[in-house]
Amino acid sequence: MGNEMIANGGVEYVAASYIITWVVLGVMLARVVGSVRRARSEYAQASKGEFQT
Amino acid sequence: MSPAPASSFAPPKPTPVWLGWLTFAFFIFTQIYAVVTSPADAMMGHLQKMMYVHVPAAWVTFAAFGVVLVASLFFLWKDDERADLLAASAAEVGSMFCGLTLVLGMLWGRPTWGVWWSWDARLTSTLVLFLIFVGYLALRSFVEDPHRRGQWSAAVGILGAINVPIVWMSVKWWRTLHQIQSNPRGLSPEYLRGLLLNVAAFTLLTVWFIWKRYEAARLERAAEHASQAAALGGYNG
Numbered sequence: 001m002g003n004e005m006i007a008n009g010g011v012e013y014v015a016a017s018y019i020i021t022w023v024v025l026g027v028m029l030a031r032v033v034g035s036v037r038r039a040r041s042e043y044a045q046a047s048k049g050e051f052q053t
Numbered sequence: 054m055s056p057a058p059a060s061s062f063a064p065p066k067p068t069p070v071w072l073g074w075l076t077f078a079f080f081i082f083t084q085i086y087a088v089v090t091s092p093a094d095a096m097m098g099h100l101q102k103m104m105y106v107h108v109p110a111a112w113v114t115f116a117a118f119g120v121v122l123v124a125s126l127f128f129l130w131k132d133d134e135r136a137d138l139l140a141a142s143a144a145e146v147g148s149m150f151c152g153l154t155l156v157l158g159m160l161w162g163r164p165t166w167g168v169w170w171s172w173d174a175r176l177t178s179t180l181v182l183f184l185i186f187v188g189y190l191a192l193r194s195f196v197e198d199p200h201r202r203g204q205w206s207a208a209v210g211i212l213g214a215i216n217v218p219i220v221w222m223s224v225k226w227w228r229t230l231h232q233i234q235s236n237p238r239g240l241s242p243e244y245l246r247g248l249l250l251n252v253a254a255f256t257l258l259t260v261w262f263i264w265k266r267y268e269a270a271r272l273e274r275a276a277e278h279a280s281q282a283a284a285l286g287g288y289n290g
């Protein structure tokens with residue numbers, strides 16, 4: 001079965017692997033950029049003494 | 054328990070924006086270059102192209118956990134909270150790449166081995182590595198005190214990193230379905246160029262992700278410290 005898939009090129013597996021990689025990296029990018037923005041705004045508020053604990 | 058030095062609470066310098074743009078532009082270039090220029094392999098066909106995402110993801114997993122190990126040791130030695138925050142940032146990024154490596158390996162395994170998963174030494178030790186660092190991140194969310202959190206997670210980080218050489222050597226120590234590491238000298242130049250470029254691009258991406266997560270963690274600690282100082286100032290005043 002495996003050899004048949006290789007003979008057929010297995011292009012769908014290659015495409016899936018690249019799509020998953022880009023989606024995961026995109027999510028990570030959004031996560032890190034979002035966390036920096038949130039933390040920067042928290043710090044700006046806290047350093048002005050507006051932060052409520 | 055000793056108080057963290059004041060420098061731990063200073064906000065970090067922002068990461069250069071151009072570095073992020075350059076990193077992602079280089080990543081997109083290396084991905085396109087590798088896919089377009091590498092011919093279908095005689096044995097693997099086009100499946101060989103999965104090497105340009107699976108191998109670099111595995112490499113940066115090891116590199117990120119190397120950062121966790123060094124930063125954890127430094128934290129225990131110097132008691133500098135910045136090292137703890139760096140270790141946590143690297144663990145988060147490393148866990149993400151470790152999970153990605155496992156998924157990409159399954160996608161490669163299905164057409165080549167005929168199964169999505171096999172409990173062989175390489176796959177199992179990689180799964181254990183992933184679970185150790187998910188546990189590391191879970192532990193950090195349970196412990197409130199920053200100093201204790203740093204100590205406990207440094208211990209887990211150091212013990213967890215011991216698994217990295219086990220993962221690396223597993224294909225040599227045990228008979229596995231997973232092939233042994235390819236020797237770069239044995240690869241044709243048209244495959245090697247794409248692989249090295251993608252390893253470089255994934256490494257840059259990892260450095261950038263860790264740097265940004267570290268920047269966010271430092272800002273969060275600086276904000277906590279500033280709000281505590283403001284509250285104390287108000288109380289004293």
